[in-house]
Amino acid sequence: MDIRIDSLLGGAERAQGAVIIIDVFRAFTTAAVALARGAAKIIMVGTVEEALRLRDAGLGQICMGEVGGHKPDGFDLGNSPFDASQALLDGTTVIQRTSAGTQGIVAAKQATQLYAGSLVTAKATARAVSKHTPEQVSLVAMGLNGETRTDEDELCAIHLRNLLQGRPGCIAGTRNVILAGPQIPDFRDPAKPHLHPEDLDIAIDIDRYDFAVRITKEDGRLVARRELPHSAG
Template sequence: MNSLEICFSPELIHLHDLRGKAVVVVDIFRATSTMVTALANGVISIRPVEDLESCRSLQEKGYVTAGERNGHKAEGFELGNSPLSYLHNTYAGRRVAMTTTNGTVAIERSKGHADEILIGAFLNLNATATYLLEINKPVLILCAGWKGKFNLEDSLYAGALASLLQFSYDCDGTLAMETLYQHVQDDLSGFLKKASHAKRLQNYNIEADIDFCLTLDKYNLVCKQVGEEISAQKSPHHY
């Protein structure tokens, strides 16, 4: 049986060996939820970038630029970090360069080490789980957290994915998150609205983003990074 690990923050990634593993990066509120939504709505690819200036410069190469810091759209960017911006194929056929407070940092720290990098969200939870079962590799779920700290929504997603995979694990954190998810899954939205980052976003009057990010299995696609770009592939199965 394959193994599963959860890394609860990019600051802890040095404790894990990524070689030979499929790494699932998750930032529920909101980077990876936004990426999944963009790709499901026709965006060709997303280029994650760690810093603002590098991301902004890609506008000259034809990218739509999306920048967020501390929950707000960064100055000089066309978009912030809302999944709702991409609905109705608004940016279909375009490439997006994205930088965020937490999510793109986690992706950058996985590059060059993992066997492959997937983008996880509640929006494509079952499609991701099915893909991971098919490729038959050990899995590490990397939670973006909040500025290096543990957060509830990413860790609870890790518990949800762990409960679907049923891989072996030797970390109490995985047991804790799987157990917590099973306890709250019938009221996921109600529970996670108590989370610190959800409250932070509520202060910015973007409750619609929160509700959307907690939608289960809206999209039947797997999002994977190849080289510098993240793109989508349809899952071979229908849910």
């Protein structure tokens, strides 16, 4: 298995093989929470307009995501894992648009298998990908707006690489380095209420969930569903 780590939107465009697009703060943590809360699926899109159009057409019930970190006008949920953990989502179709994570999903056109990666699903994602025995795996750390590298996404990529190569990784070390990073004070800043303190707590709760977030094409749309590692097919 040839494992390559890349970054940002360009990395997503270059990625080949089994591709894991990583967005820890906060898109794919939020997506995992939504699926854990019972959402049937998540349609991932690149624009606010497409999200609203799909909901208006009856193809989904909940628009979730952000522009510049903030919930767009007309959206039901922002990009907060904590808010998603409090939402009633059982059986719903969620439509997600974010500035980094879903942009990477849309850009990963060369992927043979595609996953949305975060720390909360790390072990399950590594196991699910390994089940497919891919020759090449691309780990893409999306960073801030797909333009600037961030500690949490780069460290998640390294942690996933270790797991894919059969090493246990270091949960405490990964968490501690992230907690020393420059973005952490933002989650305690009253001037940034869109960044809930519990968003951070959830995002670094490594292996919180026992499923991977697998994206496949359905009727031409990028759709994320839960994939249990032991039943990956």
